[in-house]
Amino acid sequence: xxxxxxxxxxxxxxxxxxxxxxSHRDAxxxxxxxxxxxxxxxxxxxxxxxxxxxxxNCDIQINDHSVSRRHASVQAGPGGVTVADLGSTNGTFxxxxxxxxxxxxxxxxxxxxxxxxxxxxxxxIEAEYHEEIYRLTIIDxxxxxHNKRYLMEFLDRELARSQRHGRPLSLVLFDIDRxxxxxxxxxxxxxxxxxxxxxxxxxxxxRRDELFARYGGEEFAVVLPETACDDAAPFAERLRLMVAxxxxxxxxxxxxxxISLGIAGTTGQEACTPQELILHADKALYRAKNEGRxxxxxxxxxxxxxxxxxxxxxxx
Numbered sequence: 188x189x190x191x192x193x194x195x196x197x198x199x200x201x202x203x204x205x206x207x208x209x210s211h212r213d214a215x216x217x218x219x220x221x222x223x224x225x226x227x228x229x230x231x232x233x234x235x236x237x238x239x240x241x242x243x244n245c246d247i248q249i250n251d252h253s254v255s256r257r258h259a260s261v262q263a264g265p266g267g268v269t270v271a272d273l274g275s276t277n278g279t280f281x282x283x284x285x286x287x288x289x290x291x292x293x294x295x296x297x298x299x300x301x302x303x304x305x306x307x308x309x310x311x312i313e314a315e316y317h318e319e320i321y322r323l324t325i326i327d328x329x330x331x332x333h334n335k336r337y338l339m340e341f342l343d344r345e346l347a348r349s350q351r352h353g354r355p356l357s358l359v360l361f362d363i364d365r366x367x368x369x370x371x372x373x374x375x376x377x378x379x380x381x382x383x384x385x386x387x388x389x390x391x392x393x394r395r396d397e398l399f400a401r402y403g404g405e406e407f408a409v410v411l412p413e414t415a416c417d418d419a420a421p422f423a424e425r426l427r428l429m430v431a432x433x434x435x436x437x438x439x440x441x442x443x444x445x446i447s448l449g450i451a452g453t454t455g456q457e458a459c460t461p462q463e464l465i466l467h468a469d470k471a472l473y474r475a476k477n478e479g480r481x482x483x484x485x486x487x488x489x490x491x492x493x494x495x496x497x498x499x500x501x502x503x
Contacts, residue, residue, distance in 0.1 A: 214306065216229065216232060216307075217305045217319050219305050220303035221329075230246070232261050232263050233262075234262065235262070238259075240273070240275075249299070254275075254299055254301075259273055259299055267290045269291065272286065275299075281298075282295055292306070292308075293309050303329065332399050332401055332407075333400040333401070335403055349412070353455045353456055355413065355452060356410070356453050357414045357419035357452035358451050358465065360402065360407075361407055361426065361448035362404075362446065362476075363445075364445045365480070369381065377437040381444055384433075385407075385444065389429065392425065396412055397411055415452060416485055419452060423448045426446070427448060427482070447482060448482075449472030449474070449475055449483075450485040451464050451465075452486075471484040471486040472484070
């Protein structure tokens with residue numbers, strides 16, 4: 188799991204006035220992660236400090252072990268909207284950089300413990316807010332890549348096109364090896380950090396006509412239109428090497444990260460649903476995990492029941 192469960196974390200919402208549409212002086216924080224009933228909640232920033240923390244007297248109260256009693260404050264002033272860390276244990280982060288105090292800019296991401304907020308201060312807050320709500324329906328708040336909902340829509344559309352034109356399509360499904368152990372040893376903040384950094388690492392290898400999405404937890408997917416399963420194998424191996432060679436670290440300490448990958452494909456000549464393709468890729472992924480991790484396995488149309496190993500790294 189990438190973060191606490193619903194039982195571990197609960198954001199208590201306070202009623203805040205809705206900002207007036209079109210006011211240049213209005214600014215809001217929008218809760219974008221974790222997902223749940225609080226997602227999309229907005230908090231109006233004014234000249235009085237908006238405090239965030241576990242304490243009962245905080246304006247945004249978050250019941251979570253990663254958040255201090257008085258963690259951070261956000262306040263509007265003559266120089267703009269500023270965020271200040273209030274001596275928290277785990278720090279306050281602006282766009283993934285730890286800050287003691289900083290001026291917020293429109294579109295910035297503010298992270299307090301396991302919670303992430305988007306800062307909006309444009310010319311039309313109402314319009315920007317509704318655009319952000321739509322974005323939250325298709326984008327994963329933690330990794331800033333597409334989510335499972337968009338993945339299924341994209342896969343359904345591309346499979347229909349593949350069958351209509353008789354063109355190949357491949358799916359690469361992968362997850363982080365021993366991710367639960369990483370969470371248990373270093374904590375959920377480290378796990379979230381690794382998920383974000385892995386997504387940023389992989390994203391540079393994805394072309395515009397392809398899709399990179401978070402399938403759930405520590406599991407990710409890449410859809411490769413116009414790509415046969417045999418051609419997807421070298422691509423998957425490049426991803427494996429990129430992650431294995433990336434210098435992941437948390438709190439100044441290196442943490443080795445590897446991934447296992449499963450591939451499934453269709454030639455476009457046979458009927459195939461998104462669920463069937465995912466099932467085949469998941470079986471190939473299971474084989475890769477079962478045979479030692481840090482490797483790529485493929486399931487191709489017409490292949491034997493067992494996936495074939497197409498590439499492997501050293502076992503971890």
